[in-house]
Amino acid sequence: MRLINQNPSKGTRWMLAIIPMMLIAIVYLVNSHLRLVDNPEDKLLPSVSQMVDAVKLMAFTEDPSTGSYLMLDDTLASLKRLGLGLAIVAFLGLMLGILLGAIPLVRASLSPLVGVISMVPPLAILPILFIVFGLDELSKVMLIVIGLTPMLARDLEQRARELPKEIIIKAQTLGANSWTVMIRVILPQLLARLLTSLRLLMGSAWLFLISAEAISATEGLGYRIFLVRRYLAMDVILPYVLWITLLAWLTDYALKKLHHLCFPWAEGAGA
């Protein structure tokens, strides 16, 4: 049978998925062991037990001076920024996307501008954000907003324009005006797309968040890993990276489930 026609069974699929991850883990553990045997003070590739100890310290030990748990605080701070940023992005992106997609006059006036703005590398204007919005929460949220809104708006504009024109005409023959076409025909269909787009943008959102936290913050996941980098604390950095990955994966999964739940019509056939 040709290679392109060989589909793995369910069991094989799992096995094939696990093999590369196992390989990476084994390569890591072997090298970590070799380095630690060579030099017990080595910090580059900490052993599993060292990382467990670090996690115990960061996540499950109460800070004697503040009575809080460091990793929990970091997580909450980061998720708050991320959540707030993404909520604003979703709202603005959706508004802009609908207006650009549905109204030719708005599109003619704003589409080129949005196109240009989306080309500005967001990290390049981070200093401006710090100057304008200060070093507090606002500038970190703004980085996410400024970085992602144009991307989302352009994507949703494109989706809105890809809706079959027959649908839009049909709505008009049923007596719809511009406003009701937008809220009852275009908006519901873009909401389905919004969740998919947000899933794709999550990676960039984390990138912007961690960059902003790395430069100026007093707590947060990104702040922490950049802080402990000074002490070469790989035993903290690695668990944090794994934790961030897990959070990102969970959000992705949640958005996927939400899409499934809210927009059953958008699944499968797509007609």
Added chain:
Amino acid sequence: MSFIEFKNVWQRYGDHVVLEGLNLQIEEGEFCTLVGASGCGKSTFLRMLLGQETPAKGEILLDGKTLAAEPDQSRGVVFQKYSVFPHLTVLENVVIGMEFSASPFWGRFLGSKKKEARRKATEILQRVGLEHHLHQYPSALSGGMQQRLAIAQALIAQPRILLLDEPFGALDPGIRKDMHALMLALCKETKLTVFMVTHDLSEGFHLGTRLMVFDKVRVDPHAPKAYGARITYDIKLNQDRHKQQEQVAILPSHVLKQTN
């Protein structure tokens, strides 16, 4: 004064003349079927009636007034594809046909009005045989059922003109027959004026009270786009089968070939 009047209507895209010199009078309640080879401007004709396009020259009058240059409630439409809203269930797809005109801001009904609208929608869905699929999404329906839904949806808004662009072109023959019966019954009940584009000449004869054949009269082999199509045969169909057969017999063979 006729219900719909075409006065020397031309349509062209750039240098490409699609339709030329159309002069027509159509009375209320006529069922016009439009046949002709592909690229002969049948769909363009429909789009002009719909208001999706405006004629390059001449004018179209509806009740003596120039036709609105954008689609509105006076003209319902059923396309071959994408005629229903994918994000609404069968019932909601019909209810929205009442909500749009009655609720210009929210675009939806609440409370007792909603109940009433749902009742009306259920009635018409029963009429087209979809009463057991009220809460399904269109993607779960077959092609024939989707077109039934599209017809129900178009009729609920009570248009005066119904435009059908090859509505049954993608359906298989058995289902097509059912749809013909449905169309004829619906037209008998209402005073609807219908325009239907079809590739199937027998369908045109079966459903229509008037058959229009689109064809190019003038062809310049060096500039194939220089001349547009006209309505070369405009046949009033009636119940008299013999007369009808005679009328078919006078159609030139190339028209019969192109449309079958």
